[in-house]
Amino acid sequence: MKISKKFLYRSISILVIILLAFFMFVIGRGHTIYFDNKTFESQNLTYNSVYRVDLMVKGELKGQIFSRERISDTCMGQSFNFILKVIESRGDEPKEYEFKIRIPYSWDGVVINLPALINGAEENVYMSKFIPTVVETPSLEDDVVITDEFMIDPVL
Amino acid sequence: MGKTIIKTDLIDDNNSFMGTVKSAVKSFGLPRLIISLFLLLMFILAPFVGANFFTQLSNTLNRFSWNAVLVLAMVPMIHSGCGLNFGLPLGIIAGLLGATLSIELGFTGATTFWMAILLATPFAVLFGTLYGFLLNKIKGGEMMIATYVGFSAVSLMCMMWLLLPYHSPNMVWGYAGTGLRTTISLDGYFNQALSGFLRINIGHLSIPTGALLFFGILALGIWAFLHTKTGTAMTAVGSNAKFARACGVNIDRVRALSVIMSTWLGAVGILVYEQGFGFIQLYNAPFNMALPAVSAILIGGATVNKASITNVIIGTFLFQGIVTMTPTVINSMIHMDMSEVIRVIVSNGMIIYALTRKSEVSK
Amino acid sequence: MKKNTIVSFISNNLVPLMFVLICSVAIPLSGFSFSYLLAEIVTRIARNSFLILSLLIPIMAGMGLNFGMTLGAMAGEIGLILVSDWQIWGIPGMILAMIISVPISILLGTISGKIMNLAKGREMITGYIMNYFINGIYQLIVLYAMGVVIPIVHSSILLPRGYGIRNTVSLLAMRQSLDNLLAIRIGTVKIPLFTFIVIALLCLFILWFRKTKLGQDMRAVGQDMEVARASGINVEKTRIISIVISTVLAGFGMIIYLQNMGNLSTYTAHSQIGMFCIAALLVGGASVDKATIGNVFLGVTLFHILFIVAPSAGTKLMGNSMIGEYFRVFVSYAVITFALIMYETKKRKALREVGRSLGLSQTRLSQSKQA
Numbered sequence: 001m002k003i004s005k006k007f008l009y010r011s012i013s014i015l016v017i018i019l020l021a022f023f024m025f026v027i028g029r030g031h032t033i034y035f036d037n038k039t040f041e042s043q044n045l046t047y048n049s050v051y052r053v054d055l056m057v058k059g060e061l062k063g064q065i066f067s068r069e070r071i072s073d074t075c076m077g078q079s080f081n082f083i084l085k086v087i088e089s090r091g092d093e094p095k096e097y098e099f100k101i102r103i104p105y106s107w108d109g110v111v112i113n114l115p116a117l118i119n120g121a122e123e124n125v126y127m128s129k130f131i132p133t134v135v136e137t138p139s140l141e142d143d144v145v146i147t148d149e150f151m152i153d154p155v156l
Numbered sequence: 157m158g159k160t161i162i163k164t165d166l167i168d169d170n171n172s173f174m175g176t177v178k179s180a181v182k183s184f185g186l187p188r189l190i191i192s193l194f195l196l197l198m199f200i201l202a203p204f205v206g207a208n209f210f211t212q213l214s215n216t217l218n219r220f221s222w223n224a225v226l227v228l229a230m231v232p233m234i235h236s237g238c239g240l241n242f243g244l245p246l247g248i249i250a251g252l253l254g255a256t257l258s259i260e261l262g263f264t265g266a267t268t269f270w271m272a273i274l275l276a277t278p279f280a281v282l283f284g285t286l287y288g289f290l291l292n293k294i295k296g297g298e299m300m301i302a303t304y305v306g307f308s309a310v311s312l313m314c315m316m317w318l319l320l321p322y323h324s325p326n327m328v329w330g331y332a333g334t335g336l337r338t339t340i341s342l343d344g345y346f347n348q349a350l351s352g353f354l355r356i357n358i359g360h361l362s363i364p365t366g367a368l369l370f371f372g373i374l375a376l377g378i379w380a381f382l383h384t385k386t387g388t389a390m391t392a393v394g395s396n397a398k399f400a401r402a403c404g405v406n407i408d409r410v411r412a413l414s415v416i417m418s419t420w421l422g423a424v425g426i427l428v429y430e431q432g433f434g435f436i437q438l439y440n441a442p443f444n445m446a447l448p449a450v451s452a453i454l455i456g457g458a459t460v461n462k463a464s465i466t467n468v469i470i471g472t473f474l475f476q477g478i479v480t481m482t483p484t485v486i487n488s489m490i491h492m493d494m495s496e497v498i499r500v501i502v503s504n505g506m507i508i509y510a511l512t513r514k515s516e517v518s519k
Numbered sequence: 520m521k522k523n524t525i526v527s528f529i530s531n532n533l534v535p536l537m538f539v540l541i542c543s544v545a546i547p548l549s550g551f552s553f554s555y556l557l558a559e560i561v562t563r564i565a566r567n568s569f570l571i572l573s574l575l576i577p578i579m580a581g582m583g584l585n586f587g588m589t590l591g592a593m594a595g596e597i598g599l600i601l602v603s604d605w606q607i608w609g610i611p612g613m614i615l616a617m618i619i620s621v622p623i624s625i626l627l628g629t630i631s632g633k634i635m636n637l638a639k640g641r642e643m644i645t646g647y648i649m650n651y652f653i654n655g656i657y658q659l660i661v662l663y664a665m666g667v668v669i670p671i672v673h674s675s676i677l678l679p680r681g682y683g684i685r686n687t688v689s690l691l692a693m694r695q696s697l698d699n700l701l702a703i704r705i706g707t708v709k710i711p712l713f714t715f716i717v718i719a720l721l722c723l724f725i726l727w728f729r730k731t732k733l734g735q736d737m738r739a740v741g742q743d744m745e746v747a748r749a750s751g752i753n754v755e756k757t758r759i760i761s762i763v764i765s766t767v768l769a770g771f772g773m774i775i776y777l778q779n780m781g782n783l784s785t786y787t788a789h790s791q792i793g794m795f796c797i798a799a800l801l802v803g804g805a806s807v808d809k810a811t812i813g814n815v816f817l818g819v820t821l822f823h824i825l826f827i828v829a830p831s832a833g834t835k836l837m838g839n840s841m842i843g844e845y846f847r848v849f850v851s852y853a854v855i856t857f858a859l860i861m862y863e864t865k866k867r868k869a870l871r872e873v874g875r876s877l878g879l880s881q882t883r884l885s886q887s888k889q890a
Contacts, residue, residue, distance in 0.1 A: 021618045028611025030692050074692075076608050108606055108673075242644070294863035299644040301863065304856040311849035315842055335839070447651065492663060500655035507648045512637035 027077050032109045034072045034130055037065040040113045042125045047115035054085035054094070065114065078103050086118055101127065187509050188457055191474055191502065198481035205488035210360035212481060219476040221351060221367035222432035223452065226425035226445065227472045228371070229418050230453045231378055234463040236414035237394035238291055240454075240510075243302035244446040245310045246287055247422020250279035252313075255427060255436050256336065259345055260324045269346035269431055276423040283309075284416030291415055292408045303446075310442045317438050340436040349431045367432060374424070375465045378417075390414055394461050425449075451475065451503035454510045478502065534854060535804045538821040541850075542828070548835045549828035556827065558708045563823040564816065565698060565714040566779040570772030571796045571815045572721050573765050578810045579729070580761035581741030583862075584797045584855075587631045587646035587762065591769025592789040593657045594623035599774060599783055600661065600684055604671050608692035610700070613774055620770035627653060628766030632759030639744075643807075643859075650793065661785060684785045694781035714775065721768070722812050737761055741808070798822060798851035807862035825850060 035055060040047045049067040056062065058081075063071040080101050085094040097118060103110050109130025116126035202212050226244070233241045254276025258268045261275075287305065291298050318335040322328055327340050341347075353366025381387045392400040393410045401407060426445070430436050453463055456471020482495035529536060546556070570588070577585040598616035607615050631649050638645040665671050666682035676688045698711035728734045739747040740757050748754045773792065777783050800810055803818020826847050833843020 017618060017621075021615055024607060024611040024615040024618070025605070028607035028609060028615060030606050030608035030612075074608075076611070290860070293867075294860055295867065296640070297859065297863035297866075299641065300647070301856065301859045303644065303647065304852055304859060308849060308852040308856045311845055311852050314845040315849065318839060318842060318845075319837070494659075494663060497655055497658045497662065500658070501652065504648055504652035504655060508634060508645065508652055511641055511645045511648065512634055 029078065029105060030074060030076050031078075031080075031103050031107065032072055032074050032130070033080065033103070034070055034109060034111045035063075035065055035114055036070050036111055037114045038068055038070075040116050042116065042121070045121070047113065047119050047121065049115055050086055050118070051089045051092070052087040053114050054087075056083040056085065057081070075103070078105060084114065084118065086114075103127075104129075185457055187506060188455060188470075188474070191455055191478070191506075195474055195477045195481065198477070198485045201485050201489070202481065205485055207484045207488070208360050212484065214360065214362040215480040216473070216477045217368075218351070218362070218364055218432065219480055220472050221364045221371065222429045223425075223449070223476055224371040224468065224472045225374060225421060225428045226449045227452045227456075227468050228375060228378060228465075229421035229425050230449060230458070231463050231465070231468060232390070232414040232417040232421070234453075234458060234461060235382065235394045236390045236411045237397065237461055238411060238414060238418075239299045239302070239460055240450045240507075241302060241418050241422075242299050242446050242450065243287060243306040244418075244422045244449055245306035245442040246283050247280060247419040248426040248442040248445055249309055249313050250276045250283055250419060251423035251426035251430075252436065252438060252442070253279050254423060255346075255430060256322065256327060256340070256438075259327060259340070260322055262324075264344060266346055266349040269349040269427060272346065272427050273424055276427065277420065280420040280423040281416055284419035285412065287419060288412030288415030292411055306446060307443065310440070313442075314439050336438055338437070338439050338441075340438070342430060342434050342436065346427075346431045347434045350428060351432050364432070367428060370428065374421070375468065378421075379465050381417075386410070386413070447507070448475065448503060451506045454506045455503075458510075459513055460510055475503065532804050534802055534857065535817060535821060538802050538825065542821060542824045545825065545828045545832040548832040550831065550835070551828060554707050556824065559827050560820060560823060561708055561710055562779070563827075564819050565711045565718070566776050567796065567799065567819050567823070568718045568815060569721060569775045570769060570792065571800050571819055572718070572725065572812070573768035573772050574796060574800055575725055575810055575812070575815070576728070576737070576768075577761045577765045578805070578808065579734070579741055580737040580758055581744070581808065582635060582758060582761060583643045583807045584800070585646055585762065585765045585769075586643055586793050586797065587628075587635075587649045587653075588765060588769040588796065589650045589789050589793040590627040590631055590653050591620070591624045591766035591771075592773035592792050593653060594620040594627060594766070595770035595773035595777070596783060596785070596789060597623055597657075597660070598770070599690065599777060600665070600676065600688055600785070601669075603688055603690060603692070603783075604673050604676060606673075606692070609696040610693070612693045613697060613778055616774050617771050620774065621767055624767040624770040625763055628763035629759055631766065632762035635762065636755050636758055654790070657789075658786065686785055688783040688785055690777060690780075690782055693778050695779055697775060697778050714779075717775070725812065733757070733760065794855070795822075795851060798854050801854050801858040806858055806865075822851075 035053070037049050037053055039049045051067055053065045054061060054063075055065060055071065055073070057073060057075075062073050062082075065071050080103060082099055084097045084099065086097060087094050099117065101112070101123070107129050109132070111128045111130045113121075113126045113128075199209065199212065203209055229244060229247060230241050233239065251272070254272040254274070255268075257275045258272040261271070263271045290305065291302070294301055320336075322334075322336055326344075327336050329335050329337055350367040350370050351364035354369070356363040356365055382391060389400065389403075389405045390410050390413070392403065393405060393407050397407060400410075426442075452471040452475035453467055454471065455474050456467035456469070458464070458467040458471065479495075479499060482498055483493065486495050486498070487493050570592075573588055573591065574585055577583065595616065598619035601619055602612045602616040605615075631646065634649065635642045635645050660669070662683045665684050666677050671677050671684070676685055677683070678685055695711075697717070698709075698714050700711075700713040701716075703710045703712055729738070736747070736752045736757050737760075739750065739752055740754050744754050747757075773789065776792070777788065799818040799822040800814060801818065802822045803814035803816070805811070805814035805818065829847040829850075830840045830843035833846055834840045836842075
């Protein structure tokens, strides 16, 4: 009996650790979100860019996105809450919208088209995967690996 | 009565063929067998990947001639029971002092080499005496302390190379006028002083006769020394200290002598290495000289308290063979330069293997 | 009588006193302001203490300074590489890296412990060589297997050739995430309160651990293996456990260390970490067979003061900053050498005394027999 009890405790603690790891996977997954204030066409509909959008996350002003601009923000976890203060054209009163979007787990970067989002487009319309356009030119220097076989290089 | 040594053969299944194979493997050592087979495989594979067999053999022989004396420097200390000489950097520093002084004093050509040995000797004797005195105070903990004595000495010398009043324009930093350079070219000094002597060239095969001869003389000297009265006393101290004491051997003196010898051989060893390599390497370079030498003698079949000249020759050849062969063969086979990693794992694995073996005689 | 205690105090605390002396000369020479020094020291205490604390348990079990703590550091690094490829950020990323490092650390610690059991009396040199050996295996995994056998998605951490990890992996997404949690600023000095809480918890754990059955067993093993074995303790297993705990803690410590640094030098970050941690512990007055939590904090403070001021003090004194850099490396090695020598001479002295008392009792025995 004693052995089985020990075994039980061990399996429970391992299970707890695995659950914790799983939980960390979910809440710690980082995404970079790019907000585009650009005119956007999709399914024969045109969403026109607006004069200015203020992005608020957790009560903090993250940035002001003028027409044809892009800013980025980061988030951890798959749900992202933010408030947009939209000024349609110069001199307008800001209109406030609150959004809660879900980001696909496997996407590192997400592009959100603000005009489409504000005008109530479908998720697959306003949100797209961010594909980094900068293609790295492999330099010879990067391929040289500096190893310290005898561990004599003081790094502190 | 006490002098009779009874030898017992403990292998019980000696009659069967498998038994003889097993005992042969046991006496040769499994790790060494694997390494030998690996090296053999490399030599067999070499022609298939487009490497000339004789060029490879020449490279191995060449590297053997550079390193053999450094490995030989392990022998006296192992014999007297001081363990593996992780403090080899101390001897190397003596050698470096000799080399730099010899150049500083204005010698040129091959004379620098002999002068360097001459100038290194007092330093080696001084360092060896102090080091031996220290090791006698801490019997049983030699290896760890040797390592750190070596490190301390190297890092102290790092400061000294900058501060000592060297002036030779071939050695100091050009813009500052003081402080030695990290690498000093030996062109015009003792580059190939030994290796170039009587070098034999047959097609692709090239044998550095002079360096091999020099090693041969030193090895013979050590072998002869180990058969003198003092030499047997040294072996006795290493294998059975109590017995040696009972025979009236002054243990501390014999151990100190072995340390001085090892240190001097280390000094000569680095000079032989430099004449082959063509450069003097200062500052951090001596740090990474001890481990390859230690693992080479262990690959050759030495244990923590037993080593012979044969171990030195076999070990250096196998170790340097792997060092030269694996990059060419492995790289062209799988297009990955894994040779460095293989060498690191093999050589350090060998040291661990040796450390975990029970010493044949408990002190 | 009083003079005697002063002498014994000095001889028992020679290394820390020497360091105080060196520092008191070097600090004014360096010309650093007090507030700058304080800020640096606080950062470094937070960064290094966890790693150094991981050394305490093997010392308790009589296995000396665990040079093999580097093994744990490598396990932590593997965790961090994987986590940064999976893009798990911040504290969850750290926790996940720690969880990944645990099985690797346990495996490496067990191997290391078993090998040290085969090399009793040579634990330190064996652990030291184990570093190099496992470093080879680490390179095999990180340089050749990652991207081939172990999937790595992001090209930002992969070498351009398509396999193997780059020389540096950016940990920007978790940089100082632990340090900034509950951080307090006093003037220019930032106090990473949460990191200190974690370190305090580890201290409490070590204090508690000493009182447990296992902790008591370890101390017994540390005092005398044969006596411990006779009293029914599984000596081999206890020794392995002590190394495993140390390795796991070193892995955590490395993750804490690296989140403060903000990037990971894949092939060199762990190379000197064991040496510097051991030197710091010894500077704090610890010896090979005895170390307390107090030694850790005193040591990390003194050692790092020297590390900060040495280069600029060297420049002022000798006109060459390299002198100072070499000097601090020399001091670290010299301190370790000194401590090892002190330990071995003490051990031999004790042995000789045991021998003498045994001899005395035997002569007494034979005298009484004759009588």
